[in-house]
Amino acid sequence: MHDAISILRNLGVQPTPQRIAVIDCVLHNHSHPTAEQLLKAARQQCPTVSRATVYNTLNLLVAKGLIRTQLLREGVVVFDPNLERHHHFIDEETGEIHDIPWEYLGVSGGSNLKDFHIRDYQVILRGRKKQE
Amino acid sequence: MHDAISILRNLGVQPTPQRIAVIDCVLHNHSHPTAEQLLKAARQQCPTVSRATVYNTLNLLVAKGLIRTQLLREGVVVFDPNLERHHHFIDEETGEIHDIPWEYLGVSGGSNLKDFHIRDYQVILRGRKKQE
């Protein structure tokens, strides 16, 4: 049910090697990759993938709600296979983006926003990741 | 000290009509405009402004810390003259972006993020603005 072939069948499109490669890459990549990075990764698995197919497949997955795009880098769309609510930390030196579990942070004060109907929210943190 | 001419003198560049128009427009615009919107607005005041001058002037202001860019819309840079810490609400129907005062929201749980040195953060809310 979770493998690329089943996913593609469920979407009603043919499980071609190109699409399987794109799906394998994006579903297991939690580093918030760009389309270009996913093209490069997918070509390791299936060298004949074209840019158009990468974009088509990613946009299909987004439209069907299997992945999300996130506003985390200027001028590029980054893709996120993590559908659970979570926050993000952006390392200002490396540009790396880390998921922060939802329970780690609490946001209060929504009652101050009577004029707004809030459907969703997230915290975006910036700074440096400490070396461990 | 706050007028466009003084600002440009302080930046060490000549206060040309084109730059004055761009600065007037961006400093008084709290609707998170794009460069294209600012070009249009600046041309009302100085019809001979070119796109290049808009981008040059905006980038100069960003480099000097007089305005900021924000990651709030896909594929476009939006500019924000509000240098105080604040949060943002994005109306998912209209695309309008509203500033939320810093004190309206509280974020707790930073102690859960021992691996990160947090320099800044903000909450991004999404939903619909209620008609008043």
Add this chain to the structure above:
DNA sequence: GTTCGTGCAAACGGTTTGCAACAAT
């Protein structure tokens, strides 16, 4: 043989850069 999917290349929109003309000193 009709449909679906592909890779390629061209087009597109936002941004940056190169450059020749021009204004300021």
Add this chain to the structure above:
DNA sequence: ATTGTTGCAAACCGTTTGCACGAAC
């Protein structure tokens, strides 16, 4: 004369679209 600034056009980058070829049914 030298320097700084301009508008225009071309280049650029990420993304989308058009299209003819090829594979699947």
